[in-house]
Amino acid sequence: MDPAAAVDPAAAVDPAGAADAxxxxxxxxxxxxxRAGLAPCLAIPALRIGAGERVFIQGMSGSGKSTLLxxxxxxxxxxxxxxxxxxxxxxxxxxxxxxxxxGDHIGYIFQQFNLIPYLSAIDNVLLPVHFSARRRARARxxxxxxxxxxxxxxxxxxxxxxxxxxxAAQLSIGQQQRVAAARALIGAxxxxxxxxxxxxxxxxxxxxxxxxxxxxCAAAGSALLFVSHDQRLAAGFDRQVRMEELNRAPRGPx
Amino acid sequence: MxxxxxxxxxxxxxxxxxxxxxxxxxxxxSVLLLVGIERLREGARHGFAETVSGTDLIVxxxxxxxxxxxxxxxxxxxxxxxxxxxxxxxxAADPAVAWAVPVALGDSHRGFPVVGTSPGYFExxxxxxxxxxxxxxxxxxxxxxEVVLGAxxxxxxxxxxxRRITLSHGTGEALLPEHADKPFVxxxxxxRTGTPVDRALHVSLESLEAIHLEWRGGAPVPGLVIPAEFxxxxxxxxxxxxxxxxxLHERTAVFAAQRRINAHAGExxxxxxxxxxxxxxxxxxxxxxxxxxAVSALTAAIAIAGLVAVILAGLGERxxxxxxxxxxxARPRDIFALLTLEGLFVTVAGSAAGLxxxxxxxxxxxxxxxxxxxxxxxxxxxxxxxxxxxxAIIAAGLVASMVPGLRAYRLAVADGLTxxx
Numbered sequence: 001m002d003p004a005a006a007v008d009p010a011a012a013v014d015p016a017g018a019a020d021a022x023x024x025x026x027x028x029x030x031x032x033x034x035r036a037g038l039a040p041c042l043a044i045p046a047l048r049i050g051a052g053e054r055v056f057i058q059g060m061s062g063s064g065k066s067t068l069l070x071x072x073x074x075x076x077x078x079x080x081x082x083x084x085x086x087x088x089x090x091x092x093x094x095x096x097x098x099x100x101x102x103g104d105h106i107g108y109i110f111q112q113f114n115l116i117p118y119l120s121a122i123d124n125v126l127l128p129v130h131f132s133a134r135r136r137a138r139a140r141x142x143x144x145x146x147x148x149x150x151x152x153x154x155x156x157x158x159x160x161x162x163x164x165x166x167x168a169a170q171l172s173i174g175q176q177q178r179v180a181a182a183r184a185l186i187g188a189x190x191x192x193x194x195x196x197x198x199x200x201x202x203x204x205x206x207x208x209x210x211x212x213x214x215x216x217c218a219a220a221g222s223a224l225l226f227v228s229h230d231q232r233l234a235a236g237f238d239r240q241v242r243m244e245e246l247n248r249a250p251r252g253p254x
Numbered sequence: 255m256x257x258x259x260x261x262x263x264x265x266x267x268x269x270x271x272x273x274x275x276x277x278x279x280x281x282x283x284s285v286l287l288l289v290g291i292e293r294l295r296e297g298a299r300h301g302f303a304e305t306v307s308g309t310d311l312i313v314x315x316x317x318x319x320x321x322x323x324x325x326x327x328x329x330x331x332x333x334x335x336x337x338x339x340x341x342x343x344x345x346a347a348d349p350a351v352a353w354a355v356p357v358a359l360g361d362s363h364r365g366f367p368v369v370g371t372s373p374g375y376f377e378x379x380x381x382x383x384x385x386x387x388x389x390x391x392x393x394x395x396x397x398x399x400e401v402v403l404g405a406x407x408x409x410x411x412x413x414x415x416x417r418r419i420t421l422s423h424g425t426g427e428a429l430l431p432e433h434a435d436k437p438f439v440x441x442x443x444x445x446r447t448g449t450p451v452d453r454a455l456h457v458s459l460e461s462l463e464a465i466h467l468e469w470r471g472g473a474p475v476p477g478l479v480i481p482a483e484f485x486x487x488x489x490x491x492x493x494x495x496x497x498x499x500x501x502l503h504e505r506t507a508v509f510a511a512q513r514r515i516n517a518h519a520g521e522x523x524x525x526x527x528x529x530x531x532x533x534x535x536x537x538x539x540x541x542x543x544x545x546x547x548a549v550s551a552l553t554a555a556i557a558i559a560g561l562v563a564v565i566l567a568g569l570g571e572r573x574x575x576x577x578x579x580x581x582x583x584a585r586p587r588d589i590f591a592l593l594t595l596e597g598l599f600v601t602v603a604g605s606a607a608g609l610x611x612x613x614x615x616x617x618x619x620x621x622x623x624x625x626x627x628x629x630x631x632x633x634x635x636x637x638x639x640x641x642x643x644x645x646a647i648i649a650a651g652l653v654a655s656m657v658p659g660l661r662a663y664r665l666a667v668a669d670g671l672t673x674x675x
């Protein structure tokens with residue numbers, strides 16, 4: 001572990017308290033409790049992720065990573081405190097608005113089983129375009145049509161047109177993760193969240209995937225929120241946050 | 255809901271076509287059953303109502319109309335009273351009556367009823383949409399001891415023209431005294447009608463008189479034997495008949511004629527309108543038909559329950575899929591629509607397949623049904639009542655499909671992006 005890369009979460013606090021409109025994610029005094037009356041499983045005094053910033057969040061399972069990601073993605077709502085996405089206070093928005101915000105601004109890559117098995121790789125990449133008009137419009141800027149943009153992204157991630165036309169279930173795990181990356185990147189969302197996306201890959205492919213993902217995020221101008229337990233992948237990120245330090249909630253079973 | 259969810263649901267359903275195909279087949283069969291029974295019921299009702307057509311009045315001694323219909327047309331049961339020949343002649347002479355055909359019952363042959371009548375029977379009896387009786391083989395009876403068989407009687411008994419048979423006194427399957435000394439010869443066999451005519455053996459009234467010459471009060475007179483060759487020396491003119499089928503010059507005169515006959519001075523008579531009596535009889539049979547409808551509705555309910563079970567069972571392994579959709583911007587109500595539409599697709603496809611199956615059955619077996627049972631299974635189109643049933647199944651399928659839809663909605667909300675946690 002490189003201690004220099006680990007940043008004290010307190011340093012992420014904006015001392016002036018002024019909201020920076022450029023922040024992709026801004027968390028203040030956030031607490032999350034699964035059920036009223038239980039102790040919070042997540043308590044984050046402050047976290048700021050700037051536009052286009054690449055942040056490595058390191059944490060073991062049970063450290064509250066998944067909860068944090070669910071909160072940022074807008075499928076869970078903070079029990080207390082503030083979570084802003086581009087200045088939008090998520091807790092103040094209804095479910096539909098949060099779903100729209102996610103569809104418009106967030107690309108998401110899961111650990112594995114990212115793809116709808118009965119759709120082709122290209123149709124999987126195109127999913128966000130169907131649910132978000134904004135992503136559709138921005139995908140048209142990436143290519144002549146969303147489909148062209150998807151094909152171009154897949155090509156960039158080393159998936160040729162023939163593989164792109166195949167059903168997701170027929171692709172290798174490595175290919176599936178790259179298709180998932182293309183899906184997260186289509187329509188150039190402001191934030192790409194990757195939840196242990198390399199854990200199903202063998203070690204020599206992990207770095208290759210990570211390099212590709214970073215390059216694509218840079219090209220799209222997307223911030224990258226990369227969650228992993230694996231410290232070795234932290235190199236190359238702008239910043240590293242350790243979940244154990246970020247989350248001030250009393251430790252217990254998640 | 256986004257239009258894309260339609261596409262997604264269709265592709266998801268197609269992906270699981272084997273499982274859903276089986277459920278679809280179950281829905282198709284239940285639609286076939288439900289609509290098919292409705293169609294058979296309509297066909298049977300229609301065919302039943304046309305068991306006699308072209309006959310405006312049926313006359314007999316006083317009893318219930320259904321009773322009279324049962325023995326005059328269906329040859330079932332025995333009349334308590336016959337009507338005298340003079341009464342028959344009075345009916346035939348009524349100014350409104352164009353033709354009158356007598357029907358005399360009481361004898362049988364191996365369980366099949368023997369109908370004594372006049373040659374006019376073959377002229378005037380109509381069934382279905384006004385079709386007359388036709389001979390499939392041979393000729394009509396034209397003298398004593400000649401018999402014309404209905405199609406089913408001939409087929410079941412294996413009789414051909416020229417066969418000699420003896421009639422039994424009384425009806426039913428029991429061991430009956432036989433008119434063995436006066437055998438009949440089969441002169442003709444009628445074409446199939448799908449009516450009770452198919453089961454009957456038709457002889458002249460004079461033949462019936464002849465075989466009963468030495469009978470008094472339902473039993474042979476001991477010691478009295480009149481050989482067949484001598485019967486012509488006796489008076490063979492009919493003494494009584496069971497019922498009369500009558501056609502009128504003008505159908506509008508039917509109620510006036512009915513009143514006149516009911517008020518006949520000679521003996522108490524009753525004239526009934528066959529259509530009305532047939533309807534009344536159908537009401538009695540309708541109970542069985544309603545049970546059939548209930549059973550087929552249950553079948554449809556089972557098919558739809560199976561559909562819901564299959565979709566629900568698949569939901570567990572699809573939670574990841576739902577999370578992926580949520581991550582790409584799908585809302586919980588899109589997830590609800592996705593699952594509900596899948597069930598709806600299966601119901602609609604199953605219903606369409608069921609209707610296609612019914613059309614195929616109607617085309618394949620329609621003629622057979624019509625010939626054998628007089629039931630018309632029209633193949634061309636669907637009646638509003640049939641479409642209403644299909645609509646009810648689809649509506650039930652939609653409502654039932656909302657169960658997995660709602661379950662998926664709840665899962666989507668609870669799981670967020672981390673299913674199973």
